[in-house]
Amino acid sequence: MQIFIDSADAAELKTLAQTGLVDGVTTNPSLVAKAGRDFFETLREICAAVPGPISAEVVAQDCETMIKEGLKLRAVAPNIVVKVPLTPEGLKACKYLEDNGHPTNVTLCFSAVQALMAAKAGATFVSPFIGRLDDNGQDGMELIREIRAIFDNYDYPTSILAASIRTAGHVRDAAIAGADCATIPPTVFKSLYKHVLTDMGLEAFLKDWKSTGQSIL
Ligand code: G3P
Secondary structure, three states: OEEEEEOOOHHHHHHHHOOOOOOEEEOOHHHHHHHOOOHHHHHHHHHHHOOOOEEEEOOOOOHHHHHHHHHHHHOOOOOEEEEEEOOHHHHHHHHHHHHOOOOEEEEEEOOHHHHHHHHHOOOOEEEEEHHHHHHOOOOHHHHHHHHHHHHHHHOOOOEEEEEOOOOHHHHHHHHHOOOOEEEEOHHHHHHOOOOHHHHHHHHHHHHHHHHHOOOOO
């Protein structure tokens, strides 16, 4: 499964990219507002730091303006993916952009049939929002399973990008359910390495090694 980071904090992304485990980045208007910096400057820095797909979202509501915004975003760097909302206008923009060689990520997906529409529009990625469905009393992970089954039934090449991830458990379950990618907040990404037994085990090994009085180098 590919791991993307859900953030518009260019400095933090640069640090996380040094792990060698970051395959891409997703941003959205809320994350850009939180970062509090110029959108285009931020995107340039992120695209330089992470070689994989970097999603940048349009904010227009109509297809024509979405396409104009999308093309301007694409001009920032070759690894930009144009993020469009799962609306009729967004899907029209998705189809136009994909037909003209520009990858898209259809965002704000909350149902399997919405994902089917995104796949039919030729989206490179579709982003089902797991955490927000859970917050709404629904089962976000069930949506990933449904989309996986539909895409496999018809061999749709659209990648399932599990989004709105809140916990390491979400990452595990999305991987089991067959999501192609998960976009993960930095705090959750850092928690993926962690296990108390790893820390305790390492401490014991180092203590015992020291008692031998030996060195490897
Ligand atoms: O980037 C889209 C998605 O991951 C947003 O997540 O936490 O705002 O529901 P969240």
